[in-house]
Amino acid sequence: MQITSHTSLNHDNRKKGATINWIIIHYTALPDTKTSLEWLCSTEKAVSAHYLICRTGAIFQLVPDTKRAWHAGVSRWKGEDNLNHTSLGIELDNDGFEPYAQEQIESLMLLLNNLCIRHSIPKTHILGHNDIAPDRKIDPGPHFPWHILYDHGFALARLA
Numbered sequence: 245m246q247i248t249s250h251t252s253l254n255h256d257n258r259k260k261g262a263t264i265n266w267i268i269i270h271y272t273a274l275p276d277t278k279t280s281l282e283w284l285c286s287t288e289k290a291v292s293a294h295y296l297i298c299r300t301g302a303i304f305q306l307v308p309d310t311k312r313a314w315h316a317g318v319s320r321w322k323g324e325d326n327l328n329h330t331s332l333g334i335e336l337d338n339d340g341f342e343p344y345a346q347e348q349i350e351s352l353m354l355l356l357n358n359l360c361i362r363h364s365i366p367k368t369h370i371l372g373h374n375d376i377a378p379d380r381k382i383d384p385g386p387h388f389p390w391h392i393l394y395d396h397g398f399a400l401a402r403l404a
């Protein structure tokens with residue numbers, strides 16, 4: 245698994261003592277990789293994620309795992325607020341209307357495996373942005389293949 249570094253300054257420190265316990269999946273809702281990289285690195289937009297996975301399966305690291313990326317926003321899960329402190333964010337290059345590319349999902353599986361092992365994150369702790377901000381967000385959307393994740397031991401439910 246090859247990961248290309250493309251640093252976004254849109255990050256700060258996790259709160260003291262916070263450990264990485266969740267992985268949040270997003271779609272970019274943007275047309276292509278170039279636009280996504282610009283968006284996630286724009287200090288004006290002030291958003292980011294730890295990783296961006298392209299339709300080709302290429303993986304970019306935008307924010308170091310140890311830092312707090314700005315991907316979840318106002319969020320809540322199991323009594324915990326502001327999940328940015330305790331999560332890693334993965335953006336998938338997808339406009340929100342198209343099916344996810346097979347190469348992209350294959351790279352996601354490799355990355356999830358790697359991150360769960362490296363940070364001792366339970367494999368069930370993979371959530372969608374819509375899970376933690378249901379009033380505001382629908383990503384990763386109806387095309388996201390939760391069943392593939394579930395069949396690999398990830399996520400809480402197989403869904404469709």
Ligand SMILES: [Zn+2]
Nearest residue numbers: 270271373383
């Ligand atoms: Zn999102």
